[in-house]
Amino acid sequence: MTLITDVRLRRVLDSRGNPTVEADVLTESGGFGRAAAPSGASTGEYEAIELPPSEAIAAARRHAIPRLVDEVYAGNQREVDGALRAADGTDNFSEIGANSAVAISMAAGKAGADVLGAPLYQHLGGAFRGENFPTPLGNVVGGGEHAKEATHIQEFLSAPVGAPSVSEAVFANAAVHDRISEILDDRDVPAAKGDEGAWAPPISDAEAFEVVDEAVSDVEDDLGFEIGFGLDIAAAELYDEEEGGYVFGDEVKSTDEMVDYVAEMVHEYDLVYVEDPLDENDYEGFAELTERVGEQTLICGDDLFVTNVERLQDGIDVGAANSILIKPNQIGTLSDAFDAVELAVRNGYDAVISHRSGETEDTTIAHLAVATDAAFIKTGAVQGERTAKLNELIRIADDAV
Numbered sequence: 001m002t003l004i005t006d007v008r009l010r011r012v013l014d015s016r017g018n019p020t021v022e023a024d025v026l027t028e029s030g031g032f033g034r035a036a037a038p039s040g041a042s043t044g045e046y047e048a049i050e051l052p053p054s055e056a057i058a059a060a061r062r063h064a065i066p067r068l069v070d071e072v073y074a075g076n077q078r079e080v081d082g083a084l085r086a087a088d089g090t091d092n093f094s095e096i097g098a099n100s101a102v103a104i105s106m107a108a109g110k111a112g113a114d115v116l117g118a119p120l121y122q123h124l125g126g127a128f129r130g131e132n133f134p135t136p137l138g139n140v141v142g143g144g145e146h147a148k149e150a151t152h153i154q155e156f157l158s159a160p161v162g163a164p165s166v167s168e169a170v171f172a173n174a175a176v177h178d179r180i181s182e183i184l185d186d187r188d189v190p191a192a193k194g195d196e197g198a199w200a201p202p203i204s205d206a207e208a209f210e211v212v213d214e215a216v217s218d219v220e221d222d223l224g225f226e227i228g229f230g231l232d233i234a235a236a237e238l239y240d241e242e243e244g245g246y247v248f249g250d251e252v253k254s255t256d257e258m259v260d261y262v263a264e265m266v267h268e269y270d271l272v273y274v275e276d277p278l279d280e281n282d283y284e285g286f287a288e289l290t291e292r293v294g295e296q297t298l299i300c301g302d303d304l305f306v307t308n309v310e311r312l313q314d315g316i317d318v319g320a321a322n323s324i325l326i327k328p329n330q331i332g333t334l335s336d337a338f339d340a341v342e343l344a345v346r347n348g349y350d351a352v353i354s355h356r357s358g359e360t361e362d363t364t365i366a367h368l369a370v371a372t373d374a375a376f377i378k379t380g381a382v383q384g385e386r387t388a389k390l391n392e393l394i395r396i397a398d399d400a401v
């Protein structure tokens with residue numbers, strides 16, 4: 001039976017060395033699930049609220065655990081997530097913290113799968129889920145909020161869209177990451193790494209475009225399948241109302257200039273993916289850019305949609321973007337994340353399941369991506385907390401979880 005008999009919460013370390021919430025869920029027949037909340041640095045204004053972990057844990061112990069233990073079945077994800085929402089009582093988890101909520105929600109999913117003896121992706125996706133595997137988007141060069149003194153654009157992504165298998169795709173991204181270090185070395189550019197393991201060189205965005213393009217082409221030639229190039233501009237972090245636009249060092253781009261710039265980059269570098277090209281409040285700008293280049297590339301809303309069905313519906317209504325980033329901790333529960341994927345897919349938007357810049361060894365998003373038949377998963381290229389998810393994807397494809 002999957003009746004929840006205990007929920008334990010603790011503070012553990014995340015990849016930035018900050019505390020985060022880990023949850024264990026235990027069930028009547030010995031089922032066990034453990035999950036930890038990730039944490040963003042370039043967070044969207046409309047995300048669910050992350051509380052300091054000790055506060056989130058104390059509030060969840062007070063309000064949520066009594067509604068779950070001996071009351072709710074871990075195998076019934078909607079009931080678990082409904083109890084979390086009821087315990088919180090707000091629409092943004094500001095009472096118990098989205099970090100407590102998402103850790104419990106994911107741990108309950110794992111406990112439910114454990115009792116069934118099924119892998120998590122199968123428990124969440126069901127017997128008739130699709131058979132596709134997501135293409136991993138690998139962050140290979142980055143800056144923004146993830147690395148100071150590096151590029152203004154937050155993430156330059158390798159996208160091995162032609163890879164014959166998920167394993168070959170994962171290794172292709174690692175090879176692009178490696179090739180970039182050689183190219184930077186040849187140019188005498190020293191490079192530290194950003195929060196997600198991407199190179200964080202002190203170069204201009206224009207030079208980063210050149211470097212990543214060269215690395216992607218070299219690895220494409222070596223491996224013999226298509227590797228695309230993508231971006232997360234994280235433009236909300238660049239936008240400054242007082243400056244009247246997007247601040248790239250000494251240069252400020254107006255919204256029109258930004259739309260032109262991104263459209264130009266899409267054409268010049270054949271970009272297959274562009275996340276958050278404009279500010280999180282600019283549905284109109286998103287719609288205009290989608291109109292211009294949406295046939296050639298994915299325009300993905302991260303801070304724009306924050307995994308929220310209402311914000312996504314607003315976007316669908318005006319034609320803003322053609323893809324949505326899904327981060328369970330932006331909205332607080334697995335059920336809400338699934339609802340966002342479902343609404344997206346019904347309206348022809350591709351779902352991209354994503355990590356956060358602050359992560360743990362938790363692999364739930366790898367299962368979520370397979371369960372939802374998502375087109376892409378964005379979870380870095382190298383570095384332990386990223387490879388945890390990538391290696392889990394390889395295991396899922398190998399039927400070895």
Ligand SMILES: O=C(O)[C@@H](CO)OP(=O)(O)O
Nearest residue numbers: 040041042043355356357
């Ligand atoms: O903007 C993003 O897409 C994410 C993950 O790459 O960053 P953060 O978790 O800092 O919001």
Ligand SMILES: [Mg+2]
Nearest residue numbers: 232275276302
């Ligand atoms: Mg983003």
